[in-house]
Amino acid sequence: MTPGPVEADPRVLRALSTPVIGQFDPEFLNIMDETVDLLRYLFQTENRRAFPINGTSRSGIEAVLCSIIEPGDKVLVPIYGRFGYLIAEIASRCDAEVHTMEKAWGEVFAPEEVKAKIKAINPKIVAIVHGETSTGQMQPLKEIGAFCRENGSLFVVDGVATIGGVEFKTDEWNIDAAITGTQKCLAVPSGMAPITYNERVENILLERKKIERGLSPDSENSRQIQSNYLDLSQIQDYWTSGNRLNHHTLATSMLYGLREGLRIIQEEGLEARIKRHHLHGKALVAGLEAMGVELRGNGEHKMPVVTLINAPEDVDEANVRSTLLNEFGIEIAGSFGPFKGRVMRIGNMGNSCRKTNILHTLGAFEAVMIQHGVTVNRGEAVQAALGTYAAEEKAAVKS
Amino acid sequence: MTPGPVEADPRVLRALSTPVIGQFDPEFLNIMDETVDLLRYLFQTENRRAFPINGTSRSGIEAVLCSIIEPGDKVLVPIYGRFGYLIAEIASRCDAEVHTMEKAWGEVFAPEEVKAKIKAINPKIVAIVHGETSTGQMQPLKEIGAFCRENGSLFVVDGVATIGGVEFKTDEWNIDAAITGTQKCLAVPSGMAPITYNERVENILLERKKIERGLSPDSENSRQIQSNYLDLSQIQDYWTSGNRLNHHTLATSMLYGLREGLRIIQEEGLEARIKRHHLHGKALVAGLEAMGVELRGNGEHKMPVVTLINAPEDVDEANVRSTLLNEFGIEIAGSFGPFKGRVMRIGNMGNSCRKTNILHTLGAFEAVMIQHGVTVNRGEAVQAALGTYAAEEKAAVKS
Structure with missing residues (x-):
């Protein structure tokens, strides 16, 4: 009865023990496609891109941030608990110009406060936690999202502790990228980080794309993403594109588990x-x-x-x-x-x-x-x- | 019958469906400790540090490289297939001064060639693949390792495709850091990357250590590691230290599977x-x-x-x-x-x-x-x- 990791659904546990199949097996590609559709439902989005990162929740946060932050980019992080600090930490390791604003633990921000700060700083990215398990508080997002869109800032939300258990509307709230975890309201063991993002984010990825040397020796990009493992511009090609060349071997069993967990969510509604x-x-x-x-x-x-x-x-x-x-x-x-x-x-x-x-x-x-x-x-x-x-x-x- | 991912052992598949327990449960810490001991046996090492990264094989390679490479560090990568390019790619994204030497696909290096290059360049790190599944060739390492130690270069080896199926002697071959994967000779599904490293590597980690803001607001380090998720200086504290504060929620089910796979290896010998x-x-x-x-x-x-x-x-x-x-x-x-x-x-x-x-x-x-x-x-x-x-x-x- 912790705020994660929680008991996994017995159906999920059974799915984990399904025999492993290969990364290019047509049946495996079907499982991937089904997972994308189920994630779109979970995130309440029409985004083309919705897939899991092969790592625990914070790998999803880092994948999104390091793929869109370039050195010196202004990132605003309103902090009201431990995981706001985590976002600021990750952004700083991506060499962002990090601006923070803080609330005492136990409180949340009035949308006006955040909007005023956005106006003052004009950040490329506003990144915030939806629900802070450290304080038990939940930040209202809708108004902030609308203002970000109006202002031209990207709105990135850590929904690790809320998605699947609490209302979360990626598209309606103008969220450009959202991240969640498996081991909380999804009732799947820890180890994957589902994410979704829209075309505003994808456009940045495409500008920064550099295919790795082992696959394309001539690909160069001075704006290349600092991580290879968490490089969304390469990972997304395996999930929803023509050639489906894999960037790395997917965590097969975890994907079986995630798919089953998402099916259960769809069945329950x-x-x-x-x-x-x-x-x-x-x-x-x-x-x-x-x-x-x-x-x-x-x-x-x-x-x-x-x-x-x-x-x-x-x-x-x-x-x-x-x-x-x-x-x-x-x-x-x-x-x-x-x-x-x-x-x-x-x-x-x-x-x-x-x-x-x-x-x-x-x-x-x-x-x-x-x-x-x-x-x-x-x-x-x-x-x-x-x-x-x-x-x-x-x-x-x-x- | 591919060179990975391969069938997982049925005992491993069953272990994956064990119910999830919490990250601070004493029983869970016991599972972690047992896994460390089993990994020391697998790697044939007395290193204190041996644990899995929560990601697929290349997350382990990136964790090691990004934790020890600082901008401008000289890294020598002898390349004889696809995965040598991957090492060079990761090192370049860590802003290393990357030096490569290449063999035609299908050949390996004579130790003298690599030694001459080490002498000429004097790199901080020499990083190489033990077995290139792309070409089916295996690089002899012992002589290169001895020369690296003599020369003061760190020797990092990608043993993803060999460890657990082919002789690999971390300590005897003077390997400072080794990485493997789960989905090849370990017969565990993809999703974890066991690594080991010695005190030479750990000393660098400790010099670069910065505890994240959510846990220690005053920690600063101008040499901080560029990734939070793959920051070995923080991750190692959860595995083998006094307080065992977790850096992120471990991939519980995958750890069950890895432990079972390692137990099977120990039983077989x-x-x-x-x-x-x-x-x-x-x-x-x-x-x-x-x-x-x-x-x-x-x-x-x-x-x-x-x-x-x-x-x-x-x-x-x-x-x-x-x-x-x-x-x-x-x-x-x-x-x-x-x-x-x-x-x-x-x-x-x-x-x-x-x-x-x-x-x-x-x-x-x-x-x-x-x-x-x-x-x-x-x-x-x-x-x-x-x-x-x-x-x-x-x-x-x-x-």
């Missing part, structure tokens, strides 16, 4: 899946509030898939988590930076996001709190969550 | 495994020679795990391969560059490297040759291979 994540997040919050523990950041911008609990005074939150893991087999998370040692985080993502898990977690968490000498309202948490579920069922019957 | 690869390579060659097709590069430096066949005149080798795949379910490979369209490649790697596979491949290849109008010695190939196996059994009984 994105809307229903998002509703499910909201419901279980609501039940979890209701339970924790009834227990009487102190939530952090339970306001308007709370992520529906992560809930933060302030560690009670005189209690070592790491010990609480150890007891929960060792006695009950339930893993929850701590946090980073200013929240380290002060906050516990419970995730409800993907396949972990279900009624039995929420109820067992609440019951076990209450028991561990009592064991650690914390005063709680005994017996209330599970009842409150059950109440949330019952009310939901009633509402569903009515409608 | 490296020496026995290498002998097995030699035997089946020998049987394959005996069969093809008896069939009367023309081999390419079947000399002293032939890789025991890849065999190249010249496409008969007036035959489209791509059609031959298609027939083999569509009618017999056997995939073999073409090649690249000057060999493209002129050479077919049969691999005998990992779990694909077994008697039944060699015999079926020979029988099917003969049938396809006949079907495509090529004159061959009918019925001889399989008998010759069987003869190789029988001779081997006899020799084994005697000894």
Whole structure:
């Protein structure tokens, strides 16, 4: 019950053990094409380009940024938690002129603040995190996206912690490139980073394209992308182009797993899946509030898939988590930076996001709190969550 | 029967479907530690550092190179096939001063040639491919390694196509950093790149280390590594250090698979495994020679795990391969560059490297040759291979 990695769907686990086939086998190319279509649905986009990078989530972020950032490019990164720092870090390693603006951990930006900064700096790229698992907050994107488009800035969004569990509309929100991870709301093991981008991004890639020497000895480009492994201008040719020459051997088994995870999402339906994540997040919050523990950041911008609990005074939150893991087999998370040692985080993502898990977690968490000498309202948490579920069922019957 | 990706061992496929556990779960740290020990055995090294990069083979090559190359560093790359070009390409994207020397495809370097060039250039790094699957040739490394050590150059070796199937001695050959892949002689699906390096390399990493902003806001280093995702100075801390803070979420399922693949290698024993690869390579060659097709590069430096066949005149080798795949379910490979369209490649790697596979491949290849109008010695190939196996059994009984 961490905010990732979460339990993978059993169907995904079974798909991983499918025998390996070759990279040019027509059947394998079909699997790739099906994955592209399923990713377009996931990202809610008409983009031609939607495919996974062979690496964990941040490899997708770096692939996008290093493929479009050239030395000296202005990149604006509004930061409101750990993963905003990561974006700034990656941009700085691409030799961007990085501009940051920061919010205290636990808050998000008013769109006006970001818009004013865009106006002042006129960045080539604005890159931001959609949901910060480190603080449990979610940044509204629509208004910022529209302003970026108007201003001619590229809008890059890290949707690692939200996509597949929370509303995310690539095209409608004017997002030029989006990245997600597999091990959170997609319920697939870590190891791939699905991305999508539009023609504005692709035009930059084509300008910077240099085919590697082993394939084309004469290809030169003074603006070449600094990574070979994460060079989108070459990788995209394997995914959706005529010759389908592979840049590197795809992570075959992970692709089987990702495809199966995306099929499950399509079967459930994105809307229903998002509703499910909201419901279980609501039940979890209701339970924790009834227990009487102190939530952090339970306001308007709370992520529906992560809930933060302030560690009670005189209690070592790491010990609480150890007891929960060792006695009950339930893993929850701590946090980073200013929240380290002060906050516990419970995730409800993907396949972990279900009624039995929420109820067992609440019951076990209450028991561990009592064991650690914390005063709680005994017996209330599970009842409150059950109440949330019952009310939901009633509402569903009515409608 | 390509030179990778090859069939994964069924035990590896089953291991992939093990449920996902968290990144800080003590049991997960145990799996990581076991993998490090098994990799030390695979690489034949006492290095403290041996772990997989979360990406396909070339991510491991880039991780090593971009972590040790600083702008303007002299890197010597002796090239004798496609993957030598890849090393030069990656080094050039790290802004190295790249020096290359080239052999015609199908040949390897005499150690003296490389030594003379090292003397002339005095490079910081000499980087070379051990076995070029594109040409089927294998470069002797021992003498070059000794000279690099003497000269103070770092010796980096791409052992993607050889390690686990052919003798490879990291420490004895004075290799400072070695990289391999999972989808060839390890019989694990593609998606991880095991690497190892010694203290000479680690010293450079520590000098260049910069902890990312999300974890340490004050860390600065003007010599920072250009990639965040492939930054070995940060990644190594998760693998073998005190705090074990993760840099990124490991590809959990792939690690399960890699560990199982390495356990199988340990059970079989490296020496026995290498002998097995030699035997089946020998049987394959005996069969093809008896069939009367023309081999390419079947000399002293032939890789025991890849065999190249010249496409008969007036035959489209791509059609031959298609027939083999569509009618017999056997995939073999073409090649690249000057060999493209002129050479077919049969691999005998990992779990694909077994008697039944060699015999079926020979029988099917003969049938396809006949079907495509090529004159061959009918019925001889399989008998010759069987003869190789029988001779081997006899020799084994005697000894």
